[in-house]
Amino acid sequence: MSQETFAFTSSALRSLRLQRELLELEERRRALARQSAPRRYPLPPAPARRPPRCRDPAVHNALYTGDLLRIKSIFKDESAANLVVETVSEELVWSPELGLWVLSPRTKQTSPLRIAAGRGYGDCARHLLLQGAEVDAVVGGRAALHDSVAGGRLDCARLLLAFGADPNVLCEEGLAPLHLCTDPESLPCAELLLAHGARVNLGTRERRLTALHVAARHGLEAHVELYLRHGAEPARRSREGETALNAACAAAERPEDAERYCRVAERLLAAGADPRAAGRKDHTPLHNACGNGQPRLARLLLRHGAAAAAPNGAGYTPMDCALHAVDEYRHQHPERTIALLLDHGAGPVNPKMLKFCCRCPRALEVLLNAYDRVPPAEAWAEDVPPELWQEHEAFYTSALRMAAQPRRLQHLARCAVRRHLGARCHAAIPKLALPPALRRYLQLPLEGLIR
CATH class of the missing domain: 1.25.40.20 (Ankyrin repeat-containing domain)
Known part of the structure; x- marks a missing residue:
């Protein structure tokens, strides 16, 4: 987003100042009410103060473009540094009642520190931290450290950790920053997190x-x-x-x-x-x-x-x-x-499984040579496309001809040796005192035919 997207005005400052004055007025009213109330029953605890929310485009523009001067003029205290930045976008969602896709507004929340750290604006992030931004605040599902690590922003991650960020902070999905190191460029971030105590x-x-x-x-x-x-x-x-x-x-x-x-x-x-x-x-x-x-x-x-x-x-x-x-x-x-x-x-597999490899002649040949008798072809022949059969006609014809027929004595001897060796075939066959051609034959080489 360019810096010229929104014209900066003083509306952001006025809205924040007015909101702060209203909060102070409400606190004074409650204090007076507590003083005049009877002390017979204890007062309920005051609810936690809800951080202010901001949808001002001028504030958004300053944060997303990393405009340090504007950020310094807007975020001057802890209340402003910890406000919740809200954006509303229209998204297509399926409506079962209407039976069609409709546009529905969706509100997303984040924090100024998340935006600055996730986009690599180190000077902006430092200013926010100095103004009292909560370094481990999970706003909109993540903390600032999650965004800096996920974006490969090593300098911002180092800054956050220097200000006391918890390297094991969990986001709403239950992920720590280390779980977001998912590409080769994130290795320095992973090293940094481990150096600062990530588990x-x-x-x-x-x-x-x-x-x-x-x-x-x-x-x-x-x-x-x-x-x-x-x-x-x-x-x-x-x-x-x-x-x-x-x-x-x-x-x-x-x-x-x-x-x-x-x-x-x-x-x-x-x-x-x-x-x-x-x-x-x-x-x-x-x-x-x-x-x-x-x-x-x-x-x-x-x-x-x-x-x-x-x-x-x-x-x-x-x-x-x-x-x-x-x-x-x-x-x-x-x-x-x-x-x-x-x-x-x-x-050897159940002959019914041969249909899964019949479209790959090389795989079918290896499997058929594991049997001492070729199984009936009905289990796989009908699944071979005509054009593939034509391309490898010599192989498929030989497999069809040998189906349910006795194999050559040489093949039967091969099956007997392999059956005897079992799981040791890979290690024992190369060590057998046999001519190289026979050792190779025992390893089920591809010939393009079933004999």
């Missing part, structure tokens, strides 16, 4: 999320390292039972995020995070990684002892989650995740 294991009011949960969910490796150095507990669970490792694996949804979430998971595992810890709906980190089509993350978890065949609350294993995600993440090499799970002890 690294403090949970949010409702969900009991710690700063480590928040950093892991946003894939912030540097924040995770910082919190671990300050005593963050990787085993700390949220109200839903999730650890920070659960949060990281659940949030790793996009392919471009795979690298940073893997680094976050590595830091957590090195600090003692349990790869088998089940969270919401008994999902383990491996369930989440497989459900998000993240083979690198799945490999990391399996290398640290994640259970490849553990069921969740609905009875789904990580393999089931991987199959449900094949169609959505078919460009993220879902066959690699499937092969990893098979190498770590996951068995």
Whole structure:
């Protein structure tokens, strides 16, 4: 908002002065009433003084533009520094009675200190504090420290803390300032808060999320390292039972995020995070990684002892989650995740589950080669689009031809060896004293055909 948006007048000063005179007159009237009242019964306590509210556009303009001269002329005492700034905006809301969207006025509240600190106006914030602005006042849902941290205003956050701001103050939603460090640029603010006594294991009011949960969910490796150095507990669970490792694996949804979430998971595992810890709906980190089509993350978890065949609350294993995600993440090499799970002890799936991966020939091939006899094709053949069948006709035709037919002796021997090794396939097969071609054959390589 530019400084020329509103023409500054003395109406703000007059309105504030008049309101103060009215308050003083009311206090004198009540004092006289107390003196003349009989003392037989104790007087009820006087209600807490309600801070004045301001909707004056000139005051709003001075605050939102950081006009220090105007702010100094308006906010000259404690009463003015602690007034509540109100704005009214029209928002569309659904009216069930009318059956349509209607404009409804919505009042939002904040404080002068919140505005100055959240926008990085350090000189303005200092003036307000010197005039008696309450540094920890929660107005409109947040305190000034919340806004300065959320906006990455390091100098303002340092100023507030120097004036005694509580680094663990909770907003109405139950979040401390440390919980609002949600992007890489907020690392200096997180360091500042911790240096001033922020509790690294403090949970949010409702969900009991710690700063480590928040950093892991946003894939912030540097924040995770910082919190671990300050005593963050990787085993700390949220109200839903999730650890920070659960949060990281659940949030790793996009392919471009795979690298940073893997680094976050590595830091957590090195600090003692349990790869088998089940969270919401008994999902383990491996369930989440497989459900998000993240083979690198799945490999990391399996290398640290994640259970490849553990069921969740609905009875789904990580393999089931991987199959449900094949169609959505078919460009993220879902066959690699499937092969990893098979190498770590996951068995062949129920043939009914093949329909979830039939549109990805590579994933279907890996699964079909885990059986010693190819299941009937009725479970999946009808779900293959004609254009995809035409594009991969050689593979689909070979799979259809081998359905319910005995496989070659070589394949049967492969199944027997893998069945014997079980969850040790990933570690034992590379060490077998066999020609390289046979070792590779035991690892279910893709050939584009079912033989």
